[in-house]
Amino acid sequence: MKLFYSPGACSLGIHVVLEEIGAPYELEKVDLSTPVSDRALTQVNPKSKVPTLQRDDGSVLTEFPAIAYWLARSHPAAKLFPDDLEGQTRTLEALDFCVASLHMQGFSRVFGARRAATPAEAEAMKATGRDIATRAFARLDDMLARREWLAGDYSIADASLFYCCCWSGMMEVPMPAHVAAHFARMKARPAVQAALKQEGLA
Ligand SMILES: N[C@@H](CCC(=O)N[C@@H](CS)C(=O)NCC(=O)O)C(=O)O
Incomplete structure (x- = not known):
């Protein structure tokens, strides 16, 4: 298997899942600042997004939930x-x-603000994105007040929350207490530490 990833992007969640399952895989780094038409990834996945997973038979999977599943x-x-x-x-x-x-709905609006037509539009996009992400964090915080992991036992859902939590500081959307505790539990996992180290984020 080969994971096309960009350091610290949402592909980090799939990288964690790959480490958790312990099957052999290769990594191919994608520079998301390169225009889509110039990316080798576009030949493999016309959506030109990470995560992209190329399986051993050459077939390609896209979309985080499908790959994780x-x-x-x-x-x-x-x-x-x-x-x-x-x-x-x-x-x-x-x-x-x-x-x-x-x-x-949340963080992508904050990231996408750099492509806004005017500074005022960029500020409005960031504010909307931060508001949506803050409310989503609050909902997740409620869930995590009652349990350690999002859906009972540790699962692929936790890997999806983890990559979003990595953006909290940079995007200025603070994690509420139970989400922050989940993030700390994730960072204590050897699979997470290995993925962060390989992406140069440890
Ligand atoms: N809905 C997609 C989202 C994938 C996505 O948006 N990936 C971003 C990085 S976090 C990306 O590759 N963006 C392409 C670009 O910036 O050109 C999924 O679930 O996999």
């Missing part, structure tokens, strides 16, 4: 996805909330 289901010994229907449903619910709401 496939990795977890194809490596059941790592126990990153529950066996029961309720646990599976709650895991996907939490995963989707982190990726689609916290990341894409």
Whole structure:
């Protein structure tokens, strides 16, 4: 398997999952500041986004939830996805909330502000993004007040929250207490430490 990643981007969550399952993989770094048309990644994944996972048979998987789901289901010994229907449903619910709401609706607006047409538009985008991310963090904080991991046992949902938490300082969206405690638990995991080190973020 080969993971196309950019240091500290959302691909970090998939990098953590790869470390957790312990299967062999290669890394290919992508420079997201390069225009899409000039990226080698675009030949592999026309969406030109990370994470992109190329499997051993050459087929390509895109979209964080699909990649995380496939990795977890194809490596059941790592126990990153529950066996029961309720646990599976709650895991996907939490995963989707982190990726689609916290990341894409919240943090992506803050990142995307650099492409705004005017400074006023950039400020408005950042404010909206920070507001959405703050409210999403509050919801996750509520969930984590009652448990250590987002969906009961440790799962792919926790890896999705982790990469978003890495953006908290830089994006000026503070983590509430229970989310911060989750982040600390994640950073104590050897798989997370290995992924951070390989991306030059340790
Ligand atoms: N919905 C996608 C989001 C992927 C995404 O937005 N990745 C960003 C990095 S965090 C990216 O590659 N952006 C491409 C670019 O900036 O050109 C997923 O779940 O994988």
